[in-house]
Amino acid sequence: MKSIVILISGRGSNMESLLDAVASGAVPVRVAAVLSNRPDAKGLDIAAARDVPTRVIDHKQYASREAFDAAMVEAIDAFAPDLVVLAGFMRILTDGFVCHYEGRLMNIHPSLLPSFPGLHTHQRALEEGVRIHGCTVHFVTPALDHGPIIVQAAVPVLDGDDEDALAARVLAQEHRVYPLAVRWFAEGCLRLIGGRVAVDAEQGGESLLISPAVGAARPG
Template identity: 55%
Template sequence: MGGLNDNHPNPALCRVVVLISGNGSNLQAMLDLADKPYDIVAVLSNKDGVYGLQRAADAGVSTHVIPHTQYPDRETFDQAMIQVIDQYQPDLIVLAGFMRILSSAFVQHYQGRLINIHPSLLPKYKGTKTHQRALEAGDKEHGVSVHFVTEELDGGPVVRQAVVDILPGDDADTLAARVAGEEHKIYPEVVSWFALKRLKLSDSGVLLDGTPLSAEGVRSKA
């Protein structure tokens, strides 16, 4: 546990706070990136005992548990998170498997510096069970999207997408595993773009190196 006075090794780097609810595999991918231009200064979870907290602790990152069940409503919970997060003076808030819908006040507080990763090719399959839904729809392709967070659930402008083929015999688990492999590549990449001031959310949409991105963002095929 820690706070504002923690001594971080690279104080000039982009300060990142990561929100998790579980395993934290995307957090691990961000921690493992070589020569990263960002410093993960804190990890918050709404659940105690999840493996992502251990990953953070092993990396020497401050952790906080704020159980959402202890608050009467979403707004009160989100205000409690804001009070902790703002101690760290973050430049970017990263949602990495954070399984809570955020209030408008929280989203507005971090407008333009709040990103999420979602396991589908948005705008398809917002919400949960995305892999099963893609299979049931008979899709040939599936994937993952990194996007800025707005007040619309999974509806903010897309920065980056990675596409995977749906193979004969795939089930939700095999498809999820391949999508996760792409998540671990593209999420640290997008965080790095933001940290290097290459990425910005403007009134007209997402800009990368000053150039507007299309609705699907930067897209690659696995």
């Protein structure tokens, strides 16, 4: 069974959805540890309550981004994970860190990349008037919020949406696709070919684009 280390900075709702999927047997991995750069991250308590080892590497204690990332690498590698999963880890990673985990560092971003990289994705989607929004699971590369895409989920932008309503609809899909992507990795379904991700259809089965019906997305 493959093992993963999850990195968080806050409550870690995507971490919690992964822990739920692992506990149910839907994702066949062992969560070796949860690490955070913030000692007050609420997700640490959630992980500890499930008997998952936790570690804090406080970025404020390091003089440079490189020194912090080196400490993170040392802490992560102590658990020898097959995959490192970013779940709301709010730090820009150095090229050295990313290259160290090339092909085994996964992230989820709350937009349909390459649209709206960076922060405030839901606000920007509303301002641009897009009709389709969503989330993307991808392998991490040195370019911010770029990298080979594994799976995406699209949701409609409804009349009357505000940032919170749209964010909640996207988050529900994040909790679907992140465990799916980790499962595919654990089961050996993912292959990187020329900067693109190929998914073994016979093993993976599910679509690479999850698109809920508009009617199902309406409140009430």
